[in-house]
């Protein structure tokens with residue numbers, strides 16, 4: 175999976191909603207200035223100008239921030255303050271964009287998918303190179319075949335590689351790159367594994383809901399999210415395109 179395949183076209187939705195949010199913010203800032211402006215001159219004649227300058231500055235920051243974010247993800251380069259932009263996107267923009275998306279009738283899972291793509295784009299734009307022992311691949315337990323008699327939670331290498339689920343290919347990848355792969359049965363266990371292993375980067379496979387909450391909870395730790403496929407519904411016999419995991423590892427690992 176190349177950088178482009180990791181993030182596009184899903185991030186377009188996030189960028190569109192970000193643009194709409196930015197316009198709303200600018201409109202609100204303008205109204206906040208324009209409405210009380212009439213009374214401000216009664217307090218002091220220069221007050222409307224001072225407040226106007228502050229409002230224009232705030233509008234400029236909102237527009238510049240959006241432009242910079244779009245440029246960073248479009249070029250795939252760490253232009254300026256990418257880490258700070260991740261903070262803004264994860265902690266502030268996502269809740270606002272989810273709200274705006276809801277008003278516009280956009281499906282919440284589509285927004286989450288788009289958020290994950292945007293997050294991946296920002297992490298990849300930093301062009302990090304990570305040693306194999308500092309990267310952690312986290313998998314959901316539903317990726318293992320439900321009928322399998324071996325339980326790989328705790329030790330993925332117990333898998334006897336029958337090939338009936340994605341675990342086989344992931345074990346092979348773990349060996350190929352000498353990276354740690356853990357299967358977590360929930361968010362609490364995933365957090366415990368991260369605290370124990372102290373990785374520099376996490377590559378997580380999960381549904382859009384778990385990836386979104388995981389990315390938020392882990393910040394500032396960078397997380398690349400890969401969506402699992404769910405042909406039998408949520409949390410049952412899911413699988414992942416191992417080639418996507420392979421491509422991301424190939425791009426991030428120190429040679």
Ligand code: SF4
Nearest residue numbers: 322333334336337339
């Ligand atoms: S590939 Fe491994 S985990 Fe999956 S069903 Fe076969 S033995 Fe079980």
